[in-house]
Amino acid sequence: MSGLLKTAAARVAPALRANMITQRATLYTRPAKEKIGTLETVIGLGMFSLAILGPSGWILAHLEEYKKKE
Structure with missing residues (x-):
């Protein structure tokens, strides 16, 4: 039975991973365009x-007041 599960998992796992959305963080390493004032x-x-x-x-x-409420 475990061999059947391994075979099924080996075939299904790549199909499930193919539809995943890759998220990337947007990072900027430059200084700010405008200074923030005091x-x-x-x-x-x-x-x-x-x-x-x-x-x-x-x-x-x-x-x-909250203590007095019943």
């Missing part, structure tokens, strides 16, 4: 911080 950096970091810390801060600020 204000843009500060705004970007502020928005990321707000997006990550905002919801947890909201929950911690309203923790007592």
Whole structure:
């Protein structure tokens, strides 16, 4: 029985691999075309911080209200 499985696997495996899509990463090694300013950096970091810390801060600020709910 194992010989039958090996034969079937040997014939089916290349057919299955032929239809696979090859994915390639797009990497650029050159410097950026435009410099990012200080204000843009500060705004970007502020928005990321707000997006990550905002919801947890909201929950911690309203923790007592969440405890009272039954």
